[in-house]
Amino acid sequence: MTTPFLAPHEAQDQAVFRALLRAMSRPGQGYRLAPSGEAALKAIGQALLDLETRFYTPDPGLRARLSQLGARAVGPGEADYLFFTELGEPAWADLEQAPIGSLLHPEEGATVVALSGPAPEAVLRLAGPGLPAPTLFESGLPARFWALRNQRVRFPLGWDVLLLEASGLCRAVPRSTLVEVT
Amino acid sequence: MPRLGYSYAFLDPGAKRELRRSLLKAVALPGYQVAYASREMPIARGWGTGGLQVTLALVGPEDVVKVMDQGDDASVNAANLRRFIARMAGVKTSTDTAQATLIQSRHRIPEEILGPEQILVLQVPYPEPLARLEPSFAKARELHADAEYGLVWLSLYEDLVRYRTATHGADYPVLVNGRYLMAPSPIPRWDNPKLHRAQHLTLFSAGREKRLYAVPPFTEVRPVEFEDVPFEVEDQRGWADWQTGVRHKFMTELPLPDGGSRHELSDRDYARKRAAHLPTQPTYFDEEGGFYQPGYLAPRTPPERLERLLQGEP
Numbered sequence: 220m221t222t223p224f225l226a227p228h229e230a231q232d233q234a235v236f237r238a239l240l241r242a243m244s245r246p247g248q249g250y251r252l253a254p255s256g257e258a259a260l261k262a263i264g265q266a267l268l269d270l271e272t273r274f275y276t277p278d279p280g281l282r283a284r285l286s287q288l289g290a291r292a293v294g295p296g297e298a299d300y301l302f303f304t305e306l307g308e309p310a311w312a313d314l315e316q317a318p319i320g321s322l323l324h325p326e327e328g329a330t331v332v333a334l335s336g337p338a339p340e341a342v343l344r345l346a347g348p349g350l351p352a353p354t355l356f357e358s359g360l361p362a363r364f365w366a367l368r369n370q371r372v373r374f375p376l377g378w379d380v381l382l383l384e385a386s387g388l389c390r391a392v393p394r395s396t397l398v399e400v401t
Numbered sequence: 402m403p404r405l406g407y408s409y410a411f412l413d414p415g416a417k418r419e420l421r422r423s424l425l426k427a428v429a430l431p432g433y434q435v436a437y438a439s440r441e442m443p444i445a446r447g448w449g450t451g452g453l454q455v456t457l458a459l460v461g462p463e464d465v466v467k468v469m470d471q472g473d474d475a476s477v478n479a480a481n482l483r484r485f486i487a488r489m490a491g492v493k494t495s496t497d498t499a500q501a502t503l504i505q506s507r508h509r510i511p512e513e514i515l516g517p518e519q520i521l522v523l524q525v526p527y528p529e530p531l532a533r534l535e536p537s538f539a540k541a542r543e544l545h546a547d548a549e550y551g552l553v554w555l556s557l558y559e560d561l562v563r564y565r566t567a568t569h570g571a572d573y574p575v576l577v578n579g580r581y582l583m584a585p586s587p588i589p590r591w592d593n594p595k596l597h598r599a600q601h602l603t604l605f606s607a608g609r610e611k612r613l614y615a616v617p618p619f620t621e622v623r624p625v626e627f628e629d630v631p632f633e634v635e636d637q638r639g640w641a642d643w644q645t646g647v648r649h650k651f652m653t654e655l656p657l658p659d660g661g662s663r664h665e666l667s668d669r670d671y672a673r674k675r676a677a678h679l680p681t682q683p684t685y686f687d688e689e690g691g692f693y694q695p696g697y698l699a700p701r702t703p704p705e706r707l708e709r710l711l712q713g714e715p
Contacts, residue, residue, distance in 0.1 A: 222491030223407040225462065229414060233461045236421045240459070243428040244602045244617045267422050269415055322546035326426040326435045348431050348578050348620035351598075375580065379429045393429035395578060395617075 228265065235266040239381065242391035245349045247356040255387030256334065257281070260302050263332055263381065263389075264288060268300060276302040277309060301378075303333040306364055314367055317378050325375035328394065335359030335382045344399040345392070355401070359384060365400050368392075410457040411489040416440050420458035420613075424604065427615040432577025433545070434528050439611040449482055449507060450608030452524035456505045459520065459604075460490045467494065467501035472509040472651070472667035479507070496670050499682050508571065510592040512650050512668040513682035514693065515601040517618065523586045525607035528614065530574040530584040550582050553625050561630060565707060573632070576623045577616060585622075591634045591651040594697055595685045596622040629710055631699035638690060640664040645675045649690035 231253060238250040254262045261284055268274060270289035275298035276282050282292050285302070295301060295313035303310055320328030339357035343365060346353040358365065360382065371377055377394035384390070392398060408414065416438070423437040442450040460466065466486050470479035474496040482505065487494050495501050498511040505522040515521060531541040534552045544550070553574060560568045567573070571587035575596065585593055586605055596603060598619050606613040616622060624632035641648045643655075643663040650671065652664040666672035674681045685693050692698045702710075 223409045223411075223489060225409040225491075229409055230461070232414070232417075237459065237461065239425060240421075240428065240602070243425055267418060267425075269418050271415075271419065272422070323542055325430055325433060326423070328426075330425070348617045351619045375430050375433060379425070395429055395431055 231262060232266040235262050238389055239263070239266070239391070242381070242389050243349075243379070243393055246347065246392050246396040247343075247345045247350070247354060247390055249384065249386075249388030249390050251387055252383070252389050253387075256383070256385060257304060259383045259387065259389065260304065260332060260334065261285070263383075264290075264300070264302065267330075272299050274298050274300040274302065275313065276304075277313065278302070278304045299327075299329055301329055301331045303331070306333055306360060311363065311367060314364075314371070317371070319371055319373075319376045319378060322376065328376060329378040330381060331378050332381045332383065333360060333364075335384050337385050341365055342401045344401055345396050346399075347396040349393075349396070356390075358382065362400050365398055369398055369400075407489060409490065410460050411442075411485075412440060412454065412457050416454075417458045420454060423613055424455065424458065424615070427604070427613055428602070428617050430581075430614075431617055431620050432575075432581030432583040432614060434612040434614045436611055437613055439608050442608065443485070444481070446609040447526065448478060449505075449524040451606030451610075451613065452505045452507070452522045452608075453482055453486070454608060455522045455604050455606040455613060456486060456503060457489070459503060459522070460486060460492055462491055464490075464502045465493045465495050465500055466490075466503045466505070467496060467498065467670075468505045469496075469509065469511075469670070470507045472511075472653075473669045475669065496673075498668075498670055508587045508589075509651070509667060510588055510595045510603075510685075512666075512671045512684045512686070514685055515599065517600040519601045521601055521603045523588070523603060523605045525584065525586040525605045525612075526609070527572070528584055528605065528607040528610050528612040530572075530582050545581060548580060550576070550625075553582060554627075557625055557627070561627075561707065562711060565704065565711075567632075570635075574625050576625065578620050579623075582625075583614065583616075583622075589635055589651055590624075590632070591637075591686075593622070593624055593632070594634070594692055594694070596620075597697060598622075598694065630702050630707060633701050634698065636701070637664075642666045642672065642675075645672065647672075647675050649686050649688060650684065 268290040273293045275295045296316035317329045336359040341362040380392040382390045427435045468479045468483040470476035507524045603616040626632040651667045
């Protein structure tokens with residue numbers, strides 16, 4: 220019996236999704252995505268975005284590329300997915316507006332996808348579902364980002380974070396995780 | 402020549418993306434029911450379409466898929482689902498719990514402890530644990546939003562007063578991560594503790610009701626219970642498998658023509674391995690009936706003590 224054809228882009232979407240699912244299930248742990256850097260941002264977009272979704276990114280090149288998937292480019296306050304190639308001064312205002320969902324529909328809280336810097340900038344203590352015991356995690360995102368994240372997350376409200384490292388590893392910090400900036 | 406006219410793993414890419422987005426949110430919100438579209442499948446709703454859609458959204462060429470139904474890989478429903486998944490995704494299948502990367506199951510969690518890289522997909526008929534107590538789904542959603550679960554404890558108390566036991570056999574409600582009340586699907590109470598701080602990810606999906614939810618690894622899962630009347634699993638202490646003599650695993654009772662009965666291991670793959678003296682993985686309940694996480698299951702409440710408690714004596 221023959222099987223339906225698995226197109227290369229679908230194979231990549233499936234592999235990316237499985238890595239994201241593993242990452243979400245185990246906060247802070249790195250899982251390899253085949254592409255790295257900005258290509259990884261696009262691969263995540265391709266795996267999850269289509270005409271049913273809204274996204275925001277301040278990067279014009281990435282916005283054009285993601286729009287080709289059929290997803291609507293909107294402001295940060297309406298986006299289901301926010302993509303950041305770098306986190307600096309203008310990003311804080313965007314993140315403050317990112318949807319955190321409602322108590323009736325917490326799943327409407329956004330997913331924030333960000334490229335993380337090469338050098339560790341903040342040491343975090345993570346605890347919660349997915350972690351056998353509290354663990355320390357050196358994040359390439361600044362402490363300011365995590366302070367803002369903690370301010371916005373009131374479980375079950377908040378946004379979920381996907382970090383992409385230059386090495387091609389993807390790590391997740393879902394809103395269920397307790398993050399302490401040490 | 403590949404099979405034309407179907408997408409890989411049957412679902413079209415848009416359907417898969419929608420399921421995948423919902424699954425990621427479900428993992429970030431342990432125990433919360435995420436609504437999803439639930440496509441038409443080539444089997445009727447109520448026959449495992451929810452679990453099937455999740456399995457198809459996950460599956461890739463590298464996976465090894467196991468499908469079981471009430472612990473049995475050979476049931477018609479399980480065999481058909483397994484064949485369909487294999488045909489549509491070109492994956493290997495196995496009945497061996499230890500070999501499988503993806504396990505779709507109806508109403509049982511295997512006896513052998515699942516590894517961290519395995520994913521368990523449970524088919525769910527009724528995802529709303531409050532449905533017996535609050536018929537309006539809109540109202541139930543409000544109760545979940547406020548974590549207002551007093552009704553559930555009240556109903557458990559009323560059960561104890563009326564029947565001296567909890568009337569939930571299977572599908573005994575649990576509190577996940579200290580926040581959401583969740584229906585664990587109609588697994589026996591025996592399987593409930595296996596969800597608590599498990600190494601593996603469990604995904605639940607109800608195709609007819611169009612909801613899916615998740616219990617990530619190492620997540621607190623507590624049954625609804627009272628401090629002085631703790632949760633109890635089925636009392637099968639005196640039972641032994643009629644073929645292998647194995648005890649302290651979940652059993653099915655088989656009636657005999659003479660009016661008596663005998664007992665049989667419900668997890669048929671585990672029974673097969675034990676009967677053939679093949680190596681098995683460690684199990685959630687050991688040979689003496691002890692649960693692998695000491696202290697999670699409290700000692701049973703003797704009937705006299707329950708009686709005294711209900712009379713208001715300390």
